[in-house]
Amino acid sequence: xxxxxxxxxxxxxxxxxxxxxxxxxxxxxxxxxxxxxxxxxxxxxxxxxxxxxxxxxxxxxxxxxxxxxxxxxxxxxxxxxxxxxxxxxxxxxxxxxxxxxxxxxxxxxxxxxxxxxxxxxxxxxxxxxxxxxxxxxxxxxxxxxxxxxxxxxxxxxxxxxxxxxxxxxxxxxxxxxxxxxxxxxxxxxxxxxxxxxxxxxxxxxxxxxxxxxxxxxxxxxxxxxxxxxxxxxxxxxxxxxxxxxxxxxxxxxxxxxxxxxxxxxxxxxxxxxxxxxxxxxxxxxxxxxxxxxxxxxxxxxxxxxxxxxxxxxxxxxxxxxxxxxxxxxxxxxxxxxxxxxxxxxxxxxxxxxxxxxxxxxxxxxxxxxxxxxxxxxxxxxxxxxxxxxxxxxxxxxxxxxxxxxxxxxxxxxxxxxxxxxxxxxxxxxxxxxxxxxxxxxxxxxxx
Amino acid sequence: xxxxxxxxxxxxxxxxxxxxxxxxxxxxxxxxxxxxxxxxxxxxxxxxxxxxxxxxxxxxxxxxxxxxxxxxxxxxxxxxxxxxxxxxxxxxxxxxxxxxxxxxxxxxxxxxxxxxxxxxxxxxxxxxxxxxxxxxxxxxxxxxxxxxxxxxxxxxxxxxxxxxxxxxxxxxxxxxxxxxxxxxxxxxxxxxxxxxxxxxxxxxxxxxxxxxxxxxxxxxxxxxxxxxxxxxxxxxxxxxxxxxxxxxxxxxxxxxxxxxxxxxxxx
Numbered sequence: 001x002x003x004x005x006x007x008x009x010x011x012x013x014x015x016x017x018x019x020x021x022x023x024x025x026x027x028x029x030x031x032x033x034x035x036x037x038x039x040x041x042x043x044x045x046x047x048x049x050x051x052x053x054x055x056x057x058x059x060x061x062x063x064x065x066x067x068x069x070x071x072x073x074x075x076x077x078x079x080x081x082x083x084x085x086x087x088x089x090x091x092x093x094x095x096x097x098x099x100x101x102x103x104x105x106x107x108x109x110x111x112x113x114x115x116x117x118x119x120x121x122x123x124x125x126x127x128x129x130x131x132x133x134x135x136x137x138x139x140x141x142x143x144x145x146x147x148x149x150x151x152x153x154x155x156x157x158x159x160x161x162x163x164x165x166x167x168x169x170x171x172x173x174x175x176x177x178x179x180x181x182x183x184x185x186x187x188x189x190x191x192x193x194x195x196x197x198x199x200x201x202x203x204x205x206x207x208x209x210x211x212x213x214x215x216x217x218x219x220x221x222x223x224x225x226x227x228x229x230x231x232x233x234x235x236x237x238x239x240x241x242x243x244x245x246x247x248x249x250x251x252x253x254x255x256x257x258x259x260x261x262x263x264x265x266x267x268x269x270x271x272x273x274x275x276x277x278x279x280x281x282x283x284x285x286x287x288x289x290x291x292x293x294x295x296x297x298x299x300x301x302x303x304x305x306x307x308x309x310x311x312x313x314x315x316x317x318x319x320x321x322x323x324x325x326x327x328x329x330x331x332x333x334x335x336x337x338x339x340x341x342x343x344x345x346x347x348x349x350x351x352x353x354x355x356x357x358x359x360x361x362x363x364x365x366x367x368x369x370x371x372x373x374x375x376x377x378x379x380x381x382x383x384x385x386x387x388x389x390x391x392x393x394x395x396x397x398x399x400x401x402x403x404x405x406x407x408x409x410x411x412x413x414x415x416x417x418x419x420x421x422x423x424x425x426x427x428x429x430x431x432x433x434x435x436x437x438x439x440x441x442x443x444x445x446x447x
Numbered sequence: 448x449x450x451x452x453x454x455x456x457x458x459x460x461x462x463x464x465x466x467x468x469x470x471x472x473x474x475x476x477x478x479x480x481x482x483x484x485x486x487x488x489x490x491x492x493x494x495x496x497x498x499x500x501x502x503x504x505x506x507x508x509x510x511x512x513x514x515x516x517x518x519x520x521x522x523x524x525x526x527x528x529x530x531x532x533x534x535x536x537x538x539x540x541x542x543x544x545x546x547x548x549x550x551x552x553x554x555x556x557x558x559x560x561x562x563x564x565x566x567x568x569x570x571x572x573x574x575x576x577x578x579x580x581x582x583x584x585x586x587x588x589x590x591x592x593x594x595x596x597x598x599x600x601x602x603x604x605x606x607x608x609x610x611x612x613x614x615x616x617x618x619x620x621x622x623x624x625x626x627x628x629x630x631x632x633x634x635x636x637x638x639x640x641x642x643x644x645x646x647x648x649x650x651x652x653x654x655x656x657x658x659x660x661x662x663x664x665x666x667x668x669x670x671x672x673x674x675x676x677x678x679x680x681x682x683x684x685x686x687x688x689x690x691x692x693x694x695x696x697x698x699x700x701x702x703x704x705x706x707x708x709x710x711x712x713x714x
Binding site: 045047072074078079082084087088091092102103146149153 | 475478582585591593594626665690697
């Protein structure tokens with residue numbers, strides 16, 4: 001082979017450069033081929049290796065004699081590499097005449113797991129007639145590049161996995177939310193059913209009497225601590241009560257339930273208001289305070305009896321720690337009906353209750369309420385309470401008013417409190433119609 | 448979607464001539480047949496197409512579920528045959544398409560009258576009493592090689608290449624742009640190709656069949672060619688003196704001759 005270094009160099013002006021180039025140009029083409037920093041091989045069109053350089057043989061740990069004429073290019077590849085070669089590399093090479101920069105793995109004696117990651121480029125050399133003669137291939141060691149790519153791939157897979165996990169977590173959270181919504185719905189339904197057992201779903205029609213009610217629980221999910229009822233006790237008499245148990249939620253509901261059914265049962269036995277409250281006091285005290293869990297309620301219990309034939313109704317009420325009832329008279333006056341001395345029901349083993357009495361004539365109306373009304377927060381900063389005086393003034397403004405009328409007016413008032421109304425509130429109004437009536441259907445007013 | 452556009456159907460050769468459908472295998476598209484088409488199209492009507500997801504097909508029509516089974520590919524064939532109203536066509540399937548042809552001939556028997564299986568293998572993975580030549584680990588290696596080579600695929604260029612199959616010069620600036628395939632689609636096709644087992648399907652082939660194998664093929668070795676021939680009683684086996692898995696590229700003359708010889712024998 002001709003030595004290219006024998007040709008005169010063009011760079012004679014600098015001695016040191018000249019020396020360097022001389023040394024370089026004495027490098028033989030043969031040596032360039034054999035010891036190049038990349039692998040070279042030439043194959044026949046069927047892949048049979050005709051020539052391979054020392055660099056590649058060294059990388060693969062193979063002897064020239066075992067390769068040339070004996071192995072095909074594909075034999076140098078891993079099995080996966082072979083599959084890829086046959087399905088992609090070889091067809092592309094045939095169609096394009098060249099293929100550049102394909103990542104494959106070669107089988108190596110040593111190195112990573114007996115594999116050498118490489119980048120392969122091939123070009124077909126054609127004869128003068130255009131017929132394909134042979135394939136020239138260069139092979140570059142891509143170990144570093146591959147580990148970098150593997151790292152990128154690993155990161156991408158990690159990112160994808162994280163994304164998939166996030167997606168899964170989101171789906172799980174959504175499922176949990178749906179479940180929570182279902183649970184809440186079910187709970188709300190259960191609470192509503194329970195709530196209905198604590199207060200009557202509608203008021204009975206009482207002959208010669210009009211009745212109206214307003215009932216509000218501070219939260220739709222919470223069981224109210226207020227209660228009321230109106231029911232016959234025989235002999236044309238009717239009993240009613242309204243009260244407020246301490247606490248909220250399920251514990252309060254169970255206390256409310258016990259209170260309501262105790263009063264109903266007590267009234268059937270003895271409808272005297274003080275007697276009914278005394279029974280209730282004994283029952284609650286025995287059930288709670290005596291068991292070390294003092295719970296109590298406030299309540300007004302009343303008994304209605306027809307007085308003569310002119311429609312007047314005799315009312316006797318006893319109170320256990322409950323705010324006094326309010327009477328709105330047909331003549332436009334209004335006043336509290338004091339029930340002094342009553343203690344919270346259930347606190348002490350023995351309690352005495354005094355009974356107050358009034359008569360409702362046509363156009364008169366008795367209003368019972370819980371402290372949700374008088375303790376509603378009012379004013380621009382919601383710092384002051386509505387209070388007894390304001391209630392009395394409100395009643396005076398509206399009297400005379402029938403039960404429905406006054407309940408409707410109070411409903412409007414309560415709605416006006418907005419979030420100032422943060423406690424349960426129950427209102428019960430009982431009145432004798434102004435014009436002597438046939439029995440009037442009662443109203444049941446809830447917000 | 449128009450089936451012709453969806454599958455990038457190309458028709459060459461005399462109208463009314465006996466019909467030959469050429470179906471590409473895994474790894475490329477209808478370009479694979481370019482060297483044998485001139486010989487076949489002299490006296491035959493040649494139908495070329497790309498499976499959905501490959502070559503110039505409509506990528507939007509691709510879905511992983513359908514194309515995770517060879518039946519999805521056979522459905523493409525049946526739909527192309529129906530669209531062109533083919534009768535008694537000869538279906539030439541390369542590699543995995545040979546098995547797709549078996550399924551298609553079964554689903555539209557009046558449209559496919561004969562099969563040519565080029566370098567077929569009904570099952571690539573070794574099994575008890577059967578040597579396909581590969582283990583599942585080998586297939587995983589291939590998938591890794593797929594991951595490392597996007598072969599001219601770039602999401603930015605894809606619409607240009609895919610949207611203008613009749614203007615390949617648009618894609619020519621990209622190296623290795625022939626057979627550019629969306630890597631996600633290629634992965635599904637690779638799994639379907641190399642992990643399917645069609646050995647049972649071979650027994651039901653009832654049409655005249657030519658099994659065309661290469662003398663040196665690492666993907667479909669002669670042992671497998673013999674297996675296919677033995678499984679199909681109505682088959683003829685021809686071994687081409689060719690190396691590699693793509694005789695239509697490495698030995699186009701011999702491949703075309705063998706097909707033409709078989710076609711002549713049908714009439």
